[in-house]
Amino acid sequence: MRMPPSLRHWREWLRRALPWWRTTPTQAGPAAACAAVLGMRELDRELMTQLCRAVGLSEQSALDLVERVSGLRELSARLIRYLEHARTQSEAMQDGIELNSRIIGELAAFVQTLPQQIAQERGQFQHLLTEVRKLTEMTDTIRGIARQTEILAINAAIEAARAGEGGKGFAVLAGEMRRLANQSNALATQINRDIAALMQTVEVSYSGEFEARTRHNEAEAERLGKLTRQLDESYVDMRQFYQMLMTAVTQHNTELDGGIGLLLDTAQVQDVVKQIVDRAQPALDSRHAVLAELIARLRAGERDTAAVDAQAQALAPAYLALEAAHRDPDVAADAAPGAPAPRIELF
Amino acid sequence: MTTIFIVDDSATMVMSLKITLEISGFKVETAVDGEQALAKIKDGLKPDLIITDINMPKMDGIELIREVRKLLRFTPILTLTTESQQAKRDEAKKLGASGWMVKPVGGADLVKVIRQVLPGA
Numbered sequence: 001m002r003m004p005p006s007l008r009h010w011r012e013w014l015r016r017a018l019p020w021w022r023t024t025p026t027q028a029g030p031a032a033a034c035a036a037v038l039g040m041r042e043l044d045r046e047l048m049t050q051l052c053r054a055v056g057l058s059e060q061s062a063l064d065l066v067e068r069v070s071g072l073r074e075l076s077a078r079l080i081r082y083l084e085h086a087r088t089q090s091e092a093m094q095d096g097i098e099l100n101s102r103i104i105g106e107l108a109a110f111v112q113t114l115p116q117q118i119a120q121e122r123g124q125f126q127h128l129l130t131e132v133r134k135l136t137e138m139t140d141t142i143r144g145i146a147r148q149t150e151i152l153a154i155n156a157a158i159e160a161a162r163a164g165e166g167g168k169g170f171a172v173l174a175g176e177m178r179r180l181a182n183q184s185n186a187l188a189t190q191i192n193r194d195i196a197a198l199m200q201t202v203e204v205s206y207s208g209e210f211e212a213r214t215r216h217n218e219a220e221a222e223r224l225g226k227l228t229r230q231l232d233e234s235y236v237d238m239r240q241f242y243q244m245l246m247t248a249v250t251q252h253n254t255e256l257d258g259g260i261g262l263l264l265d266t267a268q269v270q271d272v273v274k275q276i277v278d279r280a281q282p283a284l285d286s287r288h289a290v291l292a293e294l295i296a297r298l299r300a301g302e303r304d305t306a307a308v309d310a311q312a313q314a315l316a317p318a319y320l321a322l323e324a325a326h327r328d329p330d331v332a333a334d335a336a337p338g339a340p341a342p343r344i345e346l347f
Numbered sequence: 348m349t350t351i352f353i354v355d356d357s358a359t360m361v362m363s364l365k366i367t368l369e370i371s372g373f374k375v376e377t378a379v380d381g382e383q384a385l386a387k388i389k390d391g392l393k394p395d396l397i398i399t400d401i402n403m404p405k406m407d408g409i410e411l412i413r414e415v416r417k418l419l420r421f422t423p424i425l426t427l428t429t430e431s432q433q434a435k436r437d438e439a440k441k442l443g444a445s446g447w448m449v450k451p452v453g454g455a456d457l458v459k460v461i462r463q464v465l466p467g468a
Contacts, residue, residue, distance in 0.1 A: 267363035268451035346446040
Protein backbone atom coordinates (compact mmCIF):
# COMPACT_ATOMS: atom_id res chain seq x y z
CA MET A 1 0.00 0.00 0.00
CA ARG A 2 1.37 3.45 -0.95
CA MET A 3 2.10 5.79 2.08
CA PRO A 4 -0.19 8.83 2.01
CA PRO A 5 1.76 12.11 1.81
CA SER A 6 0.08 14.14 4.62
CA LEU A 7 -0.53 13.63 8.32
CA ARG A 8 -4.18 14.32 7.76
CA HIS A 9 -4.44 11.21 5.70
CA TRP A 10 -1.98 9.31 7.98
CA ARG A 11 -4.59 8.69 10.52
CA GLU A 12 -7.06 7.59 7.85
CA TRP A 13 -4.48 5.21 6.47
CA LEU A 14 -3.79 3.76 9.88
CA ARG A 15 -7.52 3.25 10.50
CA ARG A 16 -7.87 1.27 7.30
CA ALA A 17 -4.67 -0.64 7.92
CA LEU A 18 -5.19 -1.50 11.61
CA PRO A 19 -8.63 -2.89 12.55
CA TRP A 20 -8.44 -1.97 16.27
CA TRP A 21 -7.97 1.70 15.25
CA ARG A 22 -11.50 1.65 13.87
CA THR A 23 -13.02 1.76 17.40
CA THR A 24 -13.79 5.14 18.94
CA PRO A 25 -11.18 6.33 21.46
CA THR A 26 -13.57 5.96 24.40
CA GLN A 27 -14.43 2.38 23.49
CA ALA A 28 -10.95 1.19 22.63
CA GLY A 29 -9.50 -1.73 24.60
CA PRO A 30 -10.06 -1.77 28.38
CA ALA A 31 -12.43 1.22 28.22
CA ALA A 32 -14.82 -0.82 26.07
CA ALA A 33 -14.74 -3.66 28.57
CA CYS A 34 -15.45 -1.17 31.37
CA ALA A 35 -18.63 0.05 29.68
CA ALA A 36 -19.89 -3.52 29.42
CA VAL A 37 -18.98 -4.19 33.02
CA LEU A 38 -20.70 -0.97 34.10
CA GLY A 39 -23.83 -2.11 32.30
CA MET A 40 -23.69 -5.43 34.12
CA ARG A 41 -23.03 -3.65 37.41
CA GLU A 42 -26.19 -1.63 36.85
CA LEU A 43 -28.11 -4.86 36.36
CA ASP A 44 -26.51 -6.31 39.48
CA ARG A 45 -27.64 -3.27 41.46
CA GLU A 46 -31.23 -3.68 40.26
CA LEU A 47 -31.12 -7.42 40.90
CA MET A 48 -29.85 -6.82 44.43
CA THR A 49 -32.63 -4.30 45.01
CA GLN A 50 -35.27 -6.82 43.99
CA LEU A 51 -33.63 -9.70 45.83
CA CYS A 52 -33.42 -7.55 48.95
CA ARG A 53 -37.08 -6.79 48.47
CA ALA A 54 -37.76 -10.52 48.21
CA VAL A 55 -35.74 -11.21 51.34
CA GLY A 56 -37.54 -8.40 53.13
CA LEU A 57 -40.92 -9.79 52.10
CA SER A 58 -39.90 -13.26 53.23
CA GLU A 59 -38.63 -12.00 56.53
CA GLN A 60 -41.71 -9.90 57.19
CA SER A 61 -43.90 -12.80 56.14
CA ALA A 62 -42.07 -15.12 58.54
CA LEU A 63 -42.43 -12.57 61.35
CA ASP A 64 -46.12 -12.20 60.57
CA LEU A 65 -46.45 -15.97 60.60
CA VAL A 66 -44.75 -16.27 63.98
CA GLU A 67 -46.88 -13.46 65.39
CA ARG A 68 -50.09 -14.99 64.09
CA VAL A 69 -49.22 -18.49 65.29
CA SER A 70 -48.40 -16.98 68.66
CA GLY A 71 -51.80 -15.31 68.60
CA LEU A 72 -53.48 -18.62 67.85
CA ARG A 73 -51.51 -20.27 70.62
CA GLU A 74 -52.68 -17.60 73.07
CA LEU A 75 -56.22 -18.13 71.82
CA SER A 76 -55.95 -21.86 72.51
CA ALA A 77 -54.44 -21.22 75.93
CA ARG A 78 -57.30 -18.84 76.75
CA LEU A 79 -59.86 -21.43 75.73
CA ILE A 80 -58.12 -24.11 77.79
CA ARG A 81 -58.14 -21.81 80.84
CA TYR A 82 -61.81 -21.11 80.31
CA LEU A 83 -62.62 -24.81 79.91
CA GLU A 84 -60.66 -25.58 83.09
CA HIS A 85 -62.75 -23.03 84.96
CA ALA A 86 -65.89 -24.46 83.36
CA ARG A 87 -64.88 -27.96 84.42
CA THR A 88 -64.57 -26.80 88.05
CA GLN A 89 -67.99 -25.18 87.87
CA SER A 90 -69.37 -28.30 86.24
CA GLU A 91 -68.05 -30.46 89.08
CA ALA A 92 -69.72 -28.17 91.60
CA MET A 93 -72.93 -28.49 89.63
CA GLN A 94 -72.58 -32.29 89.78
CA ASP A 95 -73.56 -32.25 93.49
CA GLY A 96 -76.55 -30.16 92.60
CA ILE A 97 -77.51 -32.61 89.88
CA GLU A 98 -77.36 -35.53 92.30
CA LEU A 99 -79.54 -33.67 94.79
CA ASN A 100 -81.94 -32.86 91.99
CA SER A 101 -82.15 -36.54 91.12
CA ARG A 102 -83.06 -37.37 94.71
CA ILE A 103 -85.69 -34.64 94.78
CA ILE A 104 -87.20 -35.95 91.57
CA GLY A 105 -87.23 -39.44 93.05
CA GLU A 106 -89.03 -38.25 96.18
CA LEU A 107 -91.51 -36.31 94.11
CA ALA A 108 -92.21 -39.32 91.97
CA ALA A 109 -92.64 -41.62 94.96
CA PHE A 110 -95.00 -39.16 96.66
CA VAL A 111 -97.07 -38.62 93.58
CA GLN A 112 -97.30 -42.35 92.99
CA THR A 113 -98.82 -42.99 96.47
CA LEU A 114 -101.47 -40.28 96.17
CA PRO A 115 -103.95 -42.05 93.87
CA GLN A 116 -103.94 -45.16 96.03
CA GLN A 117 -104.45 -43.13 99.23
CA ILE A 118 -107.24 -41.13 97.71
CA ALA A 119 -108.92 -44.29 96.38
CA GLN A 120 -108.61 -46.01 99.75
CA GLU A 121 -110.12 -43.09 101.63
CA ARG A 122 -112.86 -42.73 99.10
CA GLY A 123 -113.66 -46.43 99.51
CA GLN A 124 -113.77 -46.17 103.27
CA PHE A 125 -116.11 -43.22 103.13
CA GLN A 126 -118.31 -44.97 100.61
CA HIS A 127 -118.53 -48.02 102.87
CA LEU A 128 -119.37 -45.88 105.86
CA LEU A 129 -122.08 -44.03 104.01
CA THR A 130 -123.54 -47.30 102.79
CA GLU A 131 -123.68 -48.75 106.33
CA VAL A 132 -125.24 -45.58 107.70
CA ARG A 133 -127.77 -45.58 104.92
CA LYS A 134 -128.65 -49.20 105.71
CA LEU A 135 -129.11 -48.47 109.38
CA THR A 136 -131.23 -45.41 108.65
CA GLU A 137 -133.43 -47.51 106.39
CA MET A 138 -133.75 -50.08 109.13
CA THR A 139 -134.84 -47.51 111.71
CA ASP A 140 -137.32 -46.08 109.24
CA THR A 141 -138.72 -49.57 108.82
CA ILE A 142 -138.90 -50.02 112.57
CA ARG A 143 -140.73 -46.68 112.97
CA GLY A 144 -143.11 -47.72 110.26
CA ILE A 145 -143.84 -51.00 112.02
CA ALA A 146 -144.24 -49.16 115.33
CA ARG A 147 -146.71 -46.71 113.82
CA GLN A 148 -148.72 -49.50 112.24
CA THR A 149 -148.70 -51.37 115.55
CA GLU A 150 -149.92 -48.29 117.44
CA ILE A 151 -152.71 -47.76 114.98
CA LEU A 152 -153.67 -51.39 115.36
CA ALA A 153 -153.53 -51.04 119.14
CA ILE A 154 -155.75 -47.97 119.08
CA ASN A 155 -158.21 -49.74 116.84
CA ALA A 156 -158.07 -52.77 119.14
CA ALA A 157 -158.75 -50.57 122.19
CA ILE A 158 -161.71 -48.99 120.43
CA GLU A 159 -163.11 -52.41 119.51
CA ALA A 160 -162.46 -53.63 123.03
CA ALA A 161 -164.40 -50.67 124.47
CA ARG A 162 -167.24 -51.41 122.09
CA ALA A 163 -167.16 -55.06 123.11
CA GLY A 164 -167.67 -54.02 126.79
CA GLU A 165 -166.98 -56.79 129.40
CA GLY A 166 -166.21 -59.35 126.69
CA GLY A 167 -163.55 -57.10 125.25
CA LYS A 168 -161.55 -56.59 128.46
CA GLY A 169 -159.06 -59.27 127.51
CA PHE A 170 -158.76 -57.75 124.06
CA ALA A 171 -158.25 -54.32 125.66
CA VAL A 172 -155.32 -55.73 127.65
CA LEU A 173 -153.87 -57.12 124.42
CA ALA A 174 -154.32 -53.78 122.73
CA GLY A 175 -152.60 -52.13 125.64
CA GLU A 176 -149.67 -54.53 125.31
CA MET A 177 -149.53 -53.86 121.57
CA ARG A 178 -149.39 -50.17 122.21
CA ARG A 179 -146.67 -50.69 124.76
CA LEU A 180 -144.68 -52.74 122.19
CA ALA A 181 -145.21 -50.05 119.56
CA ASN A 182 -143.92 -47.43 121.96
CA GLN A 183 -140.95 -49.63 122.79
CA SER A 184 -140.22 -50.09 119.07
CA ASN A 185 -140.43 -46.37 118.53
CA ALA A 186 -138.17 -45.77 121.48
CA LEU A 187 -135.79 -48.36 120.09
CA ALA A 188 -135.77 -46.72 116.69
CA THR A 189 -135.16 -43.37 118.35
CA GLN A 190 -132.31 -44.90 120.34
CA ILE A 191 -130.85 -46.45 117.21
CA ASN A 192 -130.97 -43.09 115.46
CA ARG A 193 -129.28 -41.48 118.44
CA ASP A 194 -126.67 -44.25 118.35
CA ILE A 195 -126.11 -43.70 114.64
CA ALA A 196 -125.71 -40.01 115.27
CA ALA A 197 -123.30 -40.70 118.10
CA LEU A 198 -121.44 -43.16 115.89
CA MET A 199 -121.22 -40.64 113.08
CA GLN A 200 -119.91 -38.12 115.55
CA THR A 201 -117.35 -40.59 116.85
CA VAL A 202 -116.30 -41.47 113.32
CA GLU A 203 -116.15 -37.82 112.48
CA VAL A 204 -114.01 -37.10 115.48
CA SER A 205 -111.68 -40.06 115.31
CA TYR A 206 -111.74 -41.06 111.65
CA SER A 207 -111.78 -37.56 110.28
CA GLY A 208 -109.00 -36.74 112.75
CA GLU A 209 -106.99 -39.51 111.16
CA PHE A 210 -107.95 -38.25 107.76
CA GLU A 211 -107.15 -34.71 108.80
CA ALA A 212 -103.75 -35.79 110.06
CA ARG A 213 -103.03 -37.63 106.83
CA THR A 214 -104.21 -34.68 104.77
CA ARG A 215 -102.08 -32.29 106.76
CA HIS A 216 -99.11 -34.59 106.34
CA ASN A 217 -99.70 -34.69 102.59
CA GLU A 218 -100.07 -30.93 102.45
CA ALA A 219 -96.84 -30.44 104.36
CA GLU A 220 -95.10 -32.95 102.17
CA ALA A 221 -96.46 -31.28 99.04
CA GLU A 222 -95.27 -27.88 100.28
CA ARG A 223 -91.83 -29.26 101.05
CA LEU A 224 -91.61 -30.90 97.66
CA GLY A 225 -92.92 -27.72 96.06
CA LYS A 226 -90.01 -25.77 97.56
CA LEU A 227 -87.59 -28.42 96.40
CA THR A 228 -89.12 -28.26 92.91
CA ARG A 229 -88.53 -24.51 92.83
CA GLN A 230 -84.90 -25.13 93.84
CA LEU A 231 -84.73 -27.72 91.11
CA ASP A 232 -86.03 -25.23 88.58
CA GLU A 233 -83.51 -22.60 89.71
CA SER A 234 -80.66 -25.05 89.42
CA TYR A 235 -81.74 -25.98 85.91
CA VAL A 236 -81.86 -22.28 85.01
CA ASP A 237 -78.29 -21.97 86.34
CA MET A 238 -77.27 -25.02 84.33
CA ARG A 239 -78.86 -23.63 81.18
CA GLN A 240 -77.10 -20.30 81.63
CA PHE A 241 -73.81 -22.08 82.29
CA TYR A 242 -74.02 -24.05 79.08
CA GLN A 243 -75.12 -20.97 77.14
CA MET A 244 -72.04 -19.11 78.38
CA LEU A 245 -69.89 -22.08 77.48
CA MET A 246 -71.41 -22.18 74.00
CA THR A 247 -70.84 -18.43 73.57
CA ALA A 248 -67.20 -18.75 74.66
CA VAL A 249 -66.57 -21.66 72.31
CA THR A 250 -68.31 -19.89 69.41
CA GLN A 251 -66.29 -16.74 70.02
CA HIS A 252 -63.14 -18.80 70.16
CA ASN A 253 -63.98 -20.47 66.87
CA THR A 254 -64.67 -17.11 65.23
CA GLU A 255 -61.33 -15.74 66.41
CA LEU A 256 -59.66 -18.95 65.32
CA ASP A 257 -61.18 -18.61 61.84
CA GLY A 258 -59.88 -15.05 61.66
CA GLY A 259 -56.42 -16.15 62.79
CA ILE A 260 -56.31 -18.98 60.27
CA GLY A 261 -57.40 -16.55 57.54
CA LEU A 262 -54.49 -14.24 58.38
CA LEU A 263 -52.09 -17.20 58.35
CA LEU A 264 -53.34 -18.20 54.91
CA ASP A 265 -52.88 -14.63 53.67
CA THR A 266 -49.25 -14.86 54.75
CA ALA A 267 -48.83 -17.89 52.49
CA GLN A 268 -49.55 -15.74 49.40
CA VAL A 269 -46.34 -13.80 50.01
CA GLN A 270 -44.38 -16.96 49.20
CA ASP A 271 -45.75 -16.84 45.66
CA VAL A 272 -44.81 -13.18 45.26
CA VAL A 273 -41.25 -13.87 46.46
CA LYS A 274 -40.96 -16.88 44.18
CA GLN A 275 -41.93 -14.77 41.20
CA ILE A 276 -39.37 -12.09 42.08
CA VAL A 277 -36.70 -14.79 42.08
CA ASP A 278 -38.15 -16.33 38.89
CA ARG A 279 -37.90 -12.99 37.09
CA ALA A 280 -34.31 -12.53 38.28
CA GLN A 281 -33.28 -15.82 36.64
CA PRO A 282 -33.58 -14.77 32.96
CA ALA A 283 -31.82 -11.48 33.74
CA LEU A 284 -28.97 -13.42 35.32
CA ASP A 285 -28.89 -15.76 32.35
CA SER A 286 -28.63 -12.79 29.98
CA ARG A 287 -25.93 -11.28 32.12
CA HIS A 288 -24.01 -14.53 32.05
CA ALA A 289 -24.29 -14.69 28.27
CA VAL A 290 -23.07 -11.10 27.84
CA LEU A 291 -20.19 -11.66 30.22
CA ALA A 292 -19.23 -14.88 28.44
CA GLU A 293 -19.19 -13.05 25.11
CA LEU A 294 -17.17 -10.20 26.53
CA ILE A 295 -14.60 -12.59 27.96
CA ALA A 296 -14.43 -14.49 24.66
CA ARG A 297 -13.85 -11.31 22.70
CA LEU A 298 -11.22 -10.02 25.10
CA ARG A 299 -9.41 -13.37 25.03
CA ALA A 300 -9.56 -13.24 21.24
CA GLY A 301 -7.90 -9.85 21.44
CA GLU A 302 -10.82 -8.06 19.94
CA ARG A 303 -11.04 -4.41 20.83
CA ASP A 304 -14.42 -3.76 19.33
CA THR A 305 -16.94 -4.63 22.04
CA ALA A 306 -19.57 -2.11 21.02
CA ALA A 307 -22.17 -4.80 20.47
CA VAL A 308 -21.45 -6.39 23.84
CA ASP A 309 -21.52 -2.94 25.47
CA ALA A 310 -24.91 -2.28 24.02
CA GLN A 311 -26.18 -5.66 25.22
CA ALA A 312 -24.75 -5.12 28.69
CA GLN A 313 -26.20 -1.64 28.98
CA ALA A 314 -29.58 -2.93 27.90
CA LEU A 315 -29.63 -5.57 30.65
CA ALA A 316 -30.69 -3.30 33.53
CA PRO A 317 -33.41 -1.39 31.62
CA ALA A 318 -34.89 -4.65 30.30
CA TYR A 319 -34.99 -6.09 33.80
CA LEU A 320 -36.49 -2.87 35.19
CA ALA A 321 -39.16 -2.91 32.51
CA LEU A 322 -40.08 -6.48 33.47
CA GLU A 323 -40.19 -5.56 37.14
CA ALA A 324 -42.30 -2.50 36.38
CA ALA A 325 -44.96 -4.82 35.03
CA HIS A 326 -45.11 -6.47 38.47
CA ARG A 327 -44.97 -3.40 40.65
CA ASP A 328 -46.70 -3.78 44.02
CA PRO A 329 -49.40 -1.08 44.33
CA ASP A 330 -48.58 -0.41 47.98
CA VAL A 331 -44.83 -0.03 47.63
CA ALA A 332 -43.28 3.47 47.44
CA ALA A 333 -42.22 4.64 44.00
CA ASP A 334 -38.52 4.75 44.86
CA ALA A 335 -38.59 1.11 45.97
CA ALA A 336 -40.36 -0.20 42.89
CA PRO A 337 -40.32 1.03 39.33
CA GLY A 338 -43.35 1.92 37.27
CA ALA A 339 -46.59 3.71 38.03
CA PRO A 340 -48.89 2.13 40.65
CA ALA A 341 -52.30 0.77 39.77
CA PRO A 342 -55.09 -0.15 42.22
CA ARG A 343 -54.62 -3.51 43.88
CA ILE A 344 -58.20 -4.48 43.17
CA GLU A 345 -60.13 -3.19 40.18
CA LEU A 346 -63.51 -4.42 39.03
CA PHE A 347 -64.34 -3.67 35.37
CA MET B 348 -73.44 -23.90 46.76
CA THR B 349 -71.43 -21.30 44.84
CA THR B 350 -68.49 -22.88 42.99
CA ILE B 351 -65.28 -20.96 42.46
CA PHE B 352 -62.63 -22.19 40.03
CA ILE B 353 -59.04 -21.23 40.95
CA VAL B 354 -56.35 -21.44 38.27
CA ASP B 355 -52.75 -20.91 39.41
CA ASP B 356 -49.45 -22.73 38.95
CA SER B 357 -48.42 -21.99 42.57
CA ALA B 358 -49.47 -24.83 44.86
CA THR B 359 -49.18 -22.56 47.90
CA MET B 360 -51.45 -20.00 46.33
CA VAL B 361 -54.03 -22.60 45.35
CA MET B 362 -54.05 -24.24 48.78
CA SER B 363 -54.31 -20.99 50.72
CA LEU B 364 -57.12 -19.64 48.52
CA LYS B 365 -58.97 -22.97 48.58
CA ILE B 366 -58.97 -23.14 52.38
CA THR B 367 -59.88 -19.46 52.73
CA LEU B 368 -62.83 -19.77 50.37
CA GLU B 369 -64.04 -23.10 51.76
CA ILE B 370 -64.07 -21.60 55.27
CA SER B 371 -66.25 -18.83 53.83
CA GLY B 372 -68.71 -21.40 52.50
CA PHE B 373 -67.74 -21.72 48.86
CA LYS B 374 -67.08 -24.89 46.91
CA VAL B 375 -63.67 -24.74 45.21
CA GLU B 376 -62.29 -26.41 42.09
CA THR B 377 -58.66 -25.93 41.01
CA ALA B 378 -56.31 -26.22 38.04
CA VAL B 379 -52.53 -25.73 37.77
CA ASP B 380 -52.51 -23.91 34.43
CA GLY B 381 -54.71 -22.59 31.65
CA GLU B 382 -54.59 -25.81 29.68
CA GLN B 383 -55.86 -27.95 32.55
CA ALA B 384 -58.49 -25.34 33.40
CA LEU B 385 -59.83 -25.29 29.85
CA ALA B 386 -59.94 -29.09 29.77
CA LYS B 387 -62.03 -29.16 32.94
CA ILE B 388 -64.47 -26.61 31.54
CA LYS B 389 -64.78 -28.57 28.32
CA ASP B 390 -65.44 -31.66 30.46
CA GLY B 391 -68.48 -29.98 31.93
CA LEU B 392 -67.31 -27.89 34.87
CA LYS B 393 -69.56 -24.83 35.18
CA PRO B 394 -68.18 -22.63 37.93
CA ASP B 395 -69.97 -19.53 39.18
CA LEU B 396 -66.69 -17.58 39.14
CA ILE B 397 -63.17 -18.11 37.82
CA ILE B 398 -60.08 -16.65 39.50
CA THR B 399 -56.97 -17.03 37.39
CA ASP B 400 -53.30 -16.14 37.53
CA ILE B 401 -51.77 -14.60 34.41
CA ASN B 402 -48.22 -15.98 34.21
CA MET B 403 -48.60 -19.73 33.96
CA PRO B 404 -46.92 -22.42 31.87
CA LYS B 405 -48.61 -24.09 28.86
CA MET B 406 -51.43 -21.53 28.67
CA ASP B 407 -51.33 -18.16 30.39
CA GLY B 408 -54.25 -16.33 31.94
CA ILE B 409 -54.86 -14.02 28.98
CA GLU B 410 -55.19 -16.96 26.60
CA LEU B 411 -57.39 -18.76 29.10
CA ILE B 412 -59.78 -15.79 29.31
CA ARG B 413 -59.97 -15.71 25.51
CA GLU B 414 -60.79 -19.43 25.27
CA VAL B 415 -63.17 -19.52 28.25
CA ARG B 416 -65.24 -16.69 26.81
CA LYS B 417 -66.01 -18.88 23.82
CA LEU B 418 -67.54 -21.48 26.15
CA LEU B 419 -68.85 -19.48 29.12
CA ARG B 420 -70.05 -16.10 27.97
CA PHE B 421 -71.33 -14.74 31.26
CA THR B 422 -69.26 -16.38 33.97
CA PRO B 423 -67.32 -13.68 35.83
CA ILE B 424 -63.53 -14.01 35.53
CA LEU B 425 -61.18 -12.30 37.95
CA THR B 426 -57.41 -12.28 37.60
CA LEU B 427 -55.15 -12.64 40.62
CA THR B 428 -51.59 -11.92 39.56
CA THR B 429 -48.40 -10.04 40.33
CA GLU B 430 -48.78 -8.30 36.96
CA SER B 431 -49.80 -4.66 37.38
CA GLN B 432 -49.15 -3.02 34.03
CA GLN B 433 -52.09 -1.24 32.47
CA ALA B 434 -51.61 -2.80 29.02
CA LYS B 435 -52.21 -6.29 30.38
CA ARG B 436 -55.24 -5.11 32.35
CA ASP B 437 -56.70 -3.50 29.27
CA GLU B 438 -56.09 -6.65 27.24
CA ALA B 439 -57.79 -8.81 29.85
CA LYS B 440 -60.70 -6.41 30.10
CA LYS B 441 -61.09 -6.39 26.33
CA LEU B 442 -61.17 -10.19 26.27
CA GLY B 443 -63.91 -10.28 28.90
CA ALA B 444 -62.30 -10.30 32.34
CA SER B 445 -64.49 -8.91 35.12
CA GLY B 446 -61.75 -7.60 37.39
CA TRP B 447 -58.07 -7.46 38.17
CA MET B 448 -56.40 -8.17 41.52
CA VAL B 449 -52.70 -7.82 42.37
CA LYS B 450 -51.16 -10.36 44.74
CA PRO B 451 -51.16 -10.56 47.67
CA VAL B 452 -54.87 -10.02 48.38
CA GLY B 453 -56.12 -10.69 51.91
CA GLY B 454 -58.76 -13.37 52.36
CA ALA B 455 -61.30 -10.90 53.75
CA ASP B 456 -60.82 -8.56 50.77
CA LEU B 457 -61.08 -11.45 48.34
CA VAL B 458 -64.36 -12.67 49.82
CA LYS B 459 -65.67 -9.09 49.73
CA VAL B 460 -64.85 -8.80 46.03
CA ILE B 461 -66.45 -12.18 45.30
CA ARG B 462 -69.65 -11.14 47.06
CA GLN B 463 -69.65 -7.91 45.01
CA VAL B 464 -69.26 -9.85 41.78
CA LEU B 465 -71.72 -12.56 42.86
CA PRO B 466 -74.44 -10.89 44.94
CA GLY B 467 -76.24 -13.50 47.00
CA ALA B 468 -73.24 -15.83 47.12
